[in-house]
Amino acid sequence: MNDLPQQLANGLLLGGLYGLIAVGYTMVYGIVQLINFAHGEIFMIGGFGALTAYLWLPENTSLVIALPFMLVFAVACSVLVGIGAERFAYRPLRGGPRLAPLITAIGLSIALQQAIWAFYPDGTKSRSFPQFHGESLDFGAFTIGRGDLFLFVAAPLSMIGLGFFVSKTRTGRAMQATSQDPDTAKLMGINTDRIIVTAFAIGSAFAAVAAIAHGLKYGEVNFKMGFIAGLKAFTAAVLGGIGNIYGAMLGGVVLGLAEAMATAYIQDIPGMSQLGGGSWKDVWAFVLLILVLLLRPQGLLGERVADRA
Amino acid sequence: MNHMTTTSTTPATPGPAAGPGGTVLEATGVTMRFGGLTAVRGVDLTVDSGEIVGLIGPNGAGKTTFFNCLTGLYVPTEGTVKYRGTVLPHRSHLVTKAGVARTFQNIRLFANMTVLENVLVGRHTRTKEGLWSALLRGPGFRKAERESEERAMELLEFTGLDTKRDHLARNLAYGEQRKLEIARALASEPGLLLLDEPTAGMNPQETMATQELVRAIRRQGTAVLVIEHDMRFIFNMCDRVAVLVQGEKLVEGSPQVVQSDERVVAAYLGTPFEGEPGESEAAEVRAAEAREAGGTSSSGSGEGKKEGEGK
């Protein structure tokens, strides 16, 4: 259906997905100014983790029962990879030139993709992800798939939880301090290393949640799914204001809505009849990124990055 | 709400008129706010041709921030900065092009370039050979490169670094690195040189050598505005001194006048005094704390100094 409410619903859900992934990018960038290229693959591995957990459970386990196990295992996998990357790939390069960790991140991203491709059973193809059975939920003006319910619940919950964590807990406040001025934070007795690990861990956990939402929505996981999703999620993070976790979610939603609108309605614009539809949605997302950089480079909600002049 | 008074000064001893005379730098009402924090508040400062003006104040007083406002690194929230009568644009490369050069508090050399290359980069704004010229290598290009190199070597000799021309900047001794920064800044042929703590970390001999260098720079016709903590340096070198405390200019005058001003001493020692900048904010904070502590009773308006309480 092409009417507005449906498109809005689609866009919102897609945006929530991007936003969850974007949170991970933005948290890491806010603290260590590193674009963690491997974050898309952390997302992908979370998805495979969930799938693996599901496959280990006895057959015919209802998805509702399986979901918590999948969630836990997916988060465990993603967090493990995220923390491992920080500890062994990025930390040794801290303090050096900025190019080195970026290249490392690219290498890591490629390696992780290929590891799944090479070693996961049937990893070269898309693996189908368990789905909820039953009809889509009809809300009159729009319908959403059952799988989308997970995202509908998980995304706001996660953001609220994160907001609480960041502003009310000691660690959360320490994280804010570190992202504003790491040297002073250290002088105040904050173990910045531990904070950085926490940031990676939380970001990875969010990515895992997003991966499950992705699997439930699209019915599959594949080794390549992190690449484009990661690129778009970073766009969302920039859109909302890099370093700003609410910005990440907002940026994600804006991006998702823009994509849905572009896919559905661009072709109705005279002269652009062939530039709509699914094959061009990535292009429009990119155009949006360029526009944001041109017009409001600090993002919608403003940046929150340490000044490393 | 400005409680301060500025003492005006006897005119500075005119320096040798090597370049055009008159006012080189005129900063009026420069204010820099970062969100809620006002780092520099309404500072006026002039530097005339041939002068060496000192800028002193306790740490955190906003001196480097003020420099950054002058050179376009920060865009001042209020106020204007004029160089030789023209308002300076808010981009650092244009400021340098106009004729204001600077050094940095934490040395910012191009560590992996040689001494000579560092100075050549300093000359960037006075040369114009672009990409096409570089690719086509006409006779103009070679001539320009040769001239640049000669000029750079002159500067290296002037600062005593000519024997180290091909050493990497990172391999120089600390004192030499500071000299290189000055040489690099001079390469853009500035009318005004801003020095940010040039003798920090130096031993007495090095400090003396730096004094000689700055005097030589003045003799060549460049005015100098220098931030320093070394009082002897200030006393020996400066025609005029301005004191910045908590972002405001407290006092300005000859070194003797400034040095003996009680308020300056108090500001450095941290003891409170009448008309202290930031007093009103401190008073507000004290009042708020008292309110919280005292509960309902409206405690004092914050006047009256507590013993031992700093700014």
Next chain:
Amino acid sequence: MTPTTPTATADKTAPGPVPGLLKLPAHIARWATLAGATGVLLSTFLAWTWTAAFPGNLTVDLYPGGLQVLALTGALLTLLFALSAQGVRGLGWLTPGGKHSPVLLLALGTAATTLYSVAAIAQKLGGLVNLEPGGWIAGIASVVLLVGALGLPADTPGDAVRPPTSPHQRLLHSFKAPTPERGPVLPSWAEILIIAAVVGAGLEVFAYGISTPYGELFIGYLLTTGFALAAITRSGLNRRLSAVTARHRNVTVAAAFIAAFIFPLTQTSEAYATLGAYILIFATVALGLNVVVGLAGLLDLGYVAFLGVGAYAAALVSGSPYSTLDVQFPFWAAVLTGIGASLVFGVVIGAPTLRLRGDYLAIVTLGFGEIFRIAMQNMDGTSGPNVTNGPNGIPNIPDLEILGFNLGEEHTILGFELGRFSNYYLLMLIFTGIVVLVFRRSDQSRIGRAWVAIREDETAARAMGINAFRLKLMAFALGATLAGMAGTVQAHVTFTVTPTQYKFVEVVPPNSAFLLAAVILGGMGTVSGPLIGAALLYLIPEKLEFMAEYQLLLFGIALVLLMRFRPEGLVADRRKQLEFHDTGQLDVPKAGLTKAGV
């Protein structure tokens, strides 16, 4: 119990020579090395296996073939260097710097090659029984060689405060070599001859590498060459050579080009000329990226898209029947079109992004790379306006005819046969020359200095009057233009352009990830670095097909390791070679990209 008598311990305060990994008396180590090397040398003249099932013809006595030749070369070099280390007259020039460390490296290389060959024979034929006595001798001799070399004392005295004691420390220490003094300056004609000889040798080595017909030989080649080059570096010959080339820079570059020119003439099989052509394209594009990344420090992750822009532009005006434009431009016009198109895109992408923090450029260029591919794929008439013929691309691009010379046909010049790919190789070589010229000239100029300044400290550079945005845009646009130029030739070489040729990463270069890796692996900011990096990155996946499945995985891991342990790449930046300047400065930093703050 007998009272403990004080045993005579070595004087701990005097820094004696640090022993190698194995604590052998020095003279035994030396004899073992010599004996082992000689043994390996002689063994290569015997048959190593009885069947030709293992490639390379290792079955005939007195006729070294395949891997035996490599082992022979390694053993010979080891002998020469070992004798030089002993002080044999006439060979002293070989080891002005380290003496035992190059021997150790060469021994490692020889032993590695030999033992690898033996293992490969056993693995391929199913058991050590397939080795002839020659193979056994080779194996045993290389072990002797290894033991001897590992027992050689180190070249530099250990740290007096904390001498290397554990085996691991001793091993690492035995690779260290002292810096040689500056060598004598020979008369110009002699130095030019040396340059010519070295360049010629380089050409031979490269040609050998390209034309290895089977994977095992290529691995052996990599082992031998790699260790040999490392040994030459340790021995100080490398630095002597650099000093010579620095004195005759233009001669060196000319010699290199002559060698490159001769290359296709030396190839009897067109297959290797084809490889050469593809490597040259890849290397040229890498050199273009070197301007952007290596000089100006801008991280471009979608560089291959500019190659694609140039290629598509050229394809569209090439007169191919599948092109949507019904024109056929002469070659020079096609090149200008390609350059123009990529310049436009470079500016369009760069202008909004270069004002912002550097990391954004990485993401934007990555996005652009993907968008380019998607757009080219979609513009097939159904999903988009038909400009590029969609996923099928534009095939059947006609061969170029320049000045009556049809590059698609075979020609015979001066008795040498030049096939299609040889022709295109030579054409590409001209463009490579242009790119090298642009690179060197911009590097050594006011603009190049400004780029490095921006890379070092952008704020300070701005304070020196550098308009950082304009200069970064210049670098970015220049890089885009160079890639576009290379693309116009690539379109004709591959005679088809398709969207799948221009991805971010895939097994076959060129692609953005491999281009970046070539620049970084080779050494940013140098001319030879990306060329070597490109050659390696092209040849390794090409020759080692039996690892096809894991290639990208290893590539990713290799990138991580490279950044961890050798971020400056293989070829050191010229600034590290400053120790050869007339000022005699020897205090040179160890790495181009170094850690830490100020």
